[in-house]
Amino acid sequence: xxxxxxxxxxxxxxxxxxxxxxxxxxxxxxxxxxxxxxxxxxxxxxxxxxxxxxxxxxxxxxxxxxxxx
Amino acid sequence: xxxxxxxxxxxxxxxxxxxxxxxxxxxxxxxxxxxxxxxxxxxxxxxxxxxxxxxxxxxxxxxxxxxxxxxxxxxxxxxxxxxxxxxxxxxxxxxxxxxxxxxxxxxxxxxxxxxxxxxxxxxxxxxxxxxxxxxxxxxxxxxxxxxxxxxxxxxxxxxxxxxxxxxxxxxxxxxxxxxxxxxxxxxxxxxxxxxxxxxxxxxxxxxxxxxxxxxxxxxxxxxxxxxxxxxxxxxxxxxxxxxxxxxxxxxxxxxxxxxxxxxxxxxxxxxxxxxxxxxxxxxxxxxxxxxxxxxxxxxxxxxxxxxxxxxxxxxxxxxxxxxxxxxxxxxxxxxxxxxxxxxxxxxxxxxxxxxxxxxxxxxxxxxxxxxxxxxxxxxxxxxxxxxxxxxxxxxxxxxxxxxxxxxxxxxxxxxxxxxxxxxxxxxxxxxxxxxxxxxxxxxxxxxxxxxxxxxxxxxxxxxxxxxxxxxx
Numbered sequence: 001x002x003x004x005x006x007x008x009x010x011x012x013x014x015x016x017x018x019x020x021x022x023x024x025x026x027x028x029x030x031x032x033x034x035x036x037x038x039x040x041x042x043x044x045x046x047x048x049x050x051x052x053x054x055x056x057x058x059x060x061x062x063x064x065x066x067x068x069x
Numbered sequence: 070x071x072x073x074x075x076x077x078x079x080x081x082x083x084x085x086x087x088x089x090x091x092x093x094x095x096x097x098x099x100x101x102x103x104x105x106x107x108x109x110x111x112x113x114x115x116x117x118x119x120x121x122x123x124x125x126x127x128x129x130x131x132x133x134x135x136x137x138x139x140x141x142x143x144x145x146x147x148x149x150x151x152x153x154x155x156x157x158x159x160x161x162x163x164x165x166x167x168x169x170x171x172x173x174x175x176x177x178x179x180x181x182x183x184x185x186x187x188x189x190x191x192x193x194x195x196x197x198x199x200x201x202x203x204x205x206x207x208x209x210x211x212x213x214x215x216x217x218x219x220x221x222x223x224x225x226x227x228x229x230x231x232x233x234x235x236x237x238x239x240x241x242x243x244x245x246x247x248x249x250x251x252x253x254x255x256x257x258x259x260x261x262x263x264x265x266x267x268x269x270x271x272x273x274x275x276x277x278x279x280x281x282x283x284x285x286x287x288x289x290x291x292x293x294x295x296x297x298x299x300x301x302x303x304x305x306x307x308x309x310x311x312x313x314x315x316x317x318x319x320x321x322x323x324x325x326x327x328x329x330x331x332x333x334x335x336x337x338x339x340x341x342x343x344x345x346x347x348x349x350x351x352x353x354x355x356x357x358x359x360x361x362x363x364x365x366x367x368x369x370x371x372x373x374x375x376x377x378x379x380x381x382x383x384x385x386x387x388x389x390x391x392x393x394x395x396x397x398x399x400x401x402x403x404x405x406x407x408x409x410x411x412x413x414x415x416x417x418x419x420x421x422x423x424x425x426x427x428x429x430x431x432x433x434x435x436x437x438x439x440x441x442x443x444x445x446x447x448x449x450x451x452x453x454x455x456x457x458x459x460x461x462x463x464x465x466x467x468x469x470x471x472x473x474x475x476x477x478x479x480x481x482x483x484x485x486x487x488x489x490x491x492x493x494x495x496x497x498x499x500x501x502x503x504x505x506x507x508x509x510x511x512x513x514x515x516x517x518x519x520x521x522x523x524x525x526x527x528x529x530x531x532x533x534x535x536x537x538x539x540x541x
Contacts (some may be wrong), residue, residue: 020195022229053229056236063240 023051071193073113074164075155080143081115081171082108093157107203114200116152116167117193119174123202138171147172158189165190198226204392205381211393228376253425255530257432262523264324265516276301280520282456283513301524302517317443318515319504325437332430333486333494341426342484348419350482355416356473358409363471368406371399417470424467427483431460434490441497448500449493456490 024046030050034043045062072093078084084106089096098106111121121138141151150171157164165186169177179190193199205224212220222231263271266279273295289304335341355362376386379393390398395424434457438479441450463483466475507515 020229021198021225022227025227025230026127026233050233054233054236056239059236 026050070160071156071158071189072472073154074157076112076116077153078107078109078112079152080140080146080150081152082111082121083480084108084112085140085142101361110200110202112152113154114197115174116154116169116177117190117199118171118197119194120197122200138174158186161185161189166260198224199382202489218503221243249421251530253428254432255527258523258527258530261325261436262330262520262527264328265321265523267320267324276520276524280517283516286509287517297528301521302514305514305517316505317440317501319501319506320512321515321519322437322440322501322504323498323521324432325440326494326501329430329433329437329494332426332433333491335426336430336484337486341423344419345480345483348416348423349477350411351416351419352473352477352480355409355412356477358412359471359473361405361409362413362473368403371403371406375399395442413470420467420470420476423480423483426466427460427464427467431457431464434460437494437497440501441493444497444500444504446500448495448497451493452487453493453497454488456487459487468537 020058030043030047033046042063046059049058049062073091074093076089076091078087078089080086083103087105089109098109100106109125111123115121115138116164139147143150148170151168153168155164155166163181163330166180167177167190168180172396179187184325201224205404209217209224211219222228259271266276268275268279268335277292277295284291284301284304287305292299292301374384375396378390378392378395382389383395434453438450438454438457441448463479466479470476506512
């Protein structure tokens, strides 16, 4: 049995936020979200703010768009 | 991974000058109190991350690396305080040296300064969890088995993840509430549209068929598709003279009045009265903890206090506490908050159907209270409108939940329908029944005008509710 290919996810984790353990976990969450149908765009906008101690308002803007804040 | 070969500490913390040959192996430091054992751990953390978490962490009262990093005799000479570490990097099969001065602690000197070695040190610097203080380790060892997971989160500096989780959960809860409210509005709007069109089922084909039947009577071309911008009354101004201003359409008014009567009957029914009584009993039980419930914001305050605790005294009032007692004291309070919050959720579940019934009654009452002024002679519906406003305040009190006394009062009055509002409704119904039946063309025109009005109201509902505006 061969080991699973983790090269892609490792690369994603390394680039997630500062690379700390907390940011790696958050990066995994964003990565999984991006794989869900219809959530790729949301994951992308979350990615731009999620590692920078986002406020509730900025999370809402990333999730639902600026006009909902 | 990196392996520590040699550590040099100079004028740093309690150490004047020390070189340790660590030999890339595990090592332990032992000695009497105050001989600088922790200083060696601080030095390792400092040289690798630029930080000393024991100084800059929570509960340290604003100590800083720059002011408190140098040896006490070199406090004003941060430029001479430094730590240097020679490491072996197995993945690169190379040795490297990193040196950091307190004065310029953000810019370490790395030799050899190649990109691959820089990358290794940059990655290590991002892991503050690599050093654990004695207090953190003892806290983990003493933690009850059920609380170990939380302690591990703290050790790994995962508070950022927890903060994010809490924020996302808050947003999710708010969305749930918004969706529930939007579903209620959607249900009302779709019911109003269905009643206006007199259809057993609401879909695009049925709406088109009902509208085209009336358009045929007026000699207007039928629609083949129903688009978002389709106007069912299109062409009315040229077909039968001027489009009439909104007036009371007898059949529609009768059906709206029937709906309002049904809703009022529901509010007076035994199941509704019984639901109110059960919710009221639960509220009375919860009232014992109302003060606790009202200070829910203290949860984060207590959690912050736990984080700020230095092991000796309460961070707020400076009262002396042993580590265990302080934590037990705050954990007990947090557990009570958890318990009270669970009970609150249960009571809110009991209140939800009551709120839904009241809200749909309010919408039905407000839909007919405007009819009075359109009739000739007019019917005074002020009392009916006032009742609608009372329900609105009542619903708001139930939704806000606190103070509980308002919820209790609201539940006690929820099933009581004011006599003057009932009389007002009877007068309105009698007057509507007296309206002459319109001729076929007038009826078709009124039908299309009212249907269009209700269709527009339905289409205005936010798309956040799945399929809310889908009439295909």
